[in-house]
Amino acid sequence: MTVSVRDLRPDDRADVEQFAHVRHRALPFVLWTPDAVVHHLAHTHPAARVRSLVAVEDGEVIGTAQIGLVHESPEPGQAYLNVYTHPDRTRRGAGGLLVRAAEEYLAAEGATKLFSWVLDEPRNRAFAERRGYRAGRSAHFLRLDLAAGTLPPLQPPAPGVELRTAADYAADPRPLFALDAETTADEPSDVETAPADYEAWLAETWRHPLLDRELTTVAVVAGRPVAFTAAHTDGGTRYVTGMTGTARAFRGRGLAKLVKNASLHRAREAGLTEAFTGNDTGNGAMLAVNKWFGYEVCASEVRHVRELG
Structure with missing residues (x-):
């Protein structure tokens, strides 16, 4: 049998559905829809x-x-490639061909440093190391059983704090963009990034087909959003936290717990049965928050890097 590599055909529904299916089988704790x-x-x-x-x-x-x-x-020249093979179709050379094609393309685009997330399993790590990638920081995927598990009881917001949803900002989401940009800039990462411009954020984040604006919950103080948790849903029974963050001046007040708890309770009421999230292993504060909710680690991954040239 011969394996070949080509671009995904976004106008071919069957092609896109197969792509999403492979990703779902390889990473079942992440939402993948066509x-x-x-x-x-x-x-x-x-x-x-x-x-x-x-x-x-x-x-x-x-x-x-x-x-x-x-x-x-x-820092110019940084790039990413994330390669996943169907778990029942390994050892056919597909991963190696994909890596080679990706590296050639990125090098031609001026990339000099390549980052790749690799599942923390011996076979996957060995695959990356054989191709010149060295291990760096790690992260956990976490799962919460919304159907059979328990959640901390809901607590009323502190005086001066109001809970809203992202849907309340449909007419003007710019305040959420500002909060997202500030908190994302502080996330642990190998790659320093500056916030995206507003129009790019609208296209990539605000209009993302998985973003559930009714479940995305925002804490507001004096009319300003100061903490949020972004909820992604797949139209079925699964819920994924896209991001949880608090503005720097309001950290240490329990606002991340407040917004996430409110969102998870409403998700359970809506019939969602599984919640997933991910945390850098160095993000002790958020790992503690998720442990408080009852999340358990279900898989881990290690970011690998290769420098070209």
């Missing part, structure tokens, strides 16, 4: 030069790669 896959290709900033690749065997998509430049970083 609409989200197409959205990533269509609405990521042009400067990122993104591509989605597929490895195909006998007409079946068995491997995937999402690649691009980290265009928001003040």
Whole structure:
């Protein structure tokens, strides 16, 4: 059987569905839908030069790669490639072909440092190391059983704090953009990034097909959003936290717990049964918050880096 690599065909629904299926099998703790896959290709900033690749065997998509430049970083030449193969279609050469095609493309686009998330399993780490990637920081995926588990009881907001949803900002989401930009800049990461411009944020984040604005919860003080948790849902029973953050001047007041607890309670009331999130292993504060909710680690990944040239 021969494996070949080509670009994903975003106008071919079957192709996109196979891409999403492979990603779901490889990373079941992340939401992958056909609409989200197409959205990533269509609405990521042009400067990122993104591509989605597929490895195909006998007409079946068995491997995937999402690649691009980290265009928001003040350090030029940084790029990412994240490669995942269907767990029942390994050892066919798909991963190696995808990595080679991705590296050639990114190098031609001026990339000099490549970052890749790799599941923290011996076979995956060995695959990356054989190709010259060295291990760096790590992160956990966490799962919460909303159907059978328990949540901390709801607490009323402190005086002066009001709870709203992202839907309340439909007419003007710019205040949420400002909060998202501030908190994202403080996330632990190998790659320093400057906040995206507002129009790019609208296209990539605010209009993302998985963003659930009714479940995305915001804490407001004196009319200003100061903490939020972004909720993604797949139209079924799963809920994923896209981001939870608090403005620097309001940290240490329990606002992250407040907004996330309110969102999780409403998610359970809406019939969602599983909640997932992810945290850098160095983000002790957020790991403690998620432990308080009852989240448990279900998988881990390690970011690997390779310098070209």
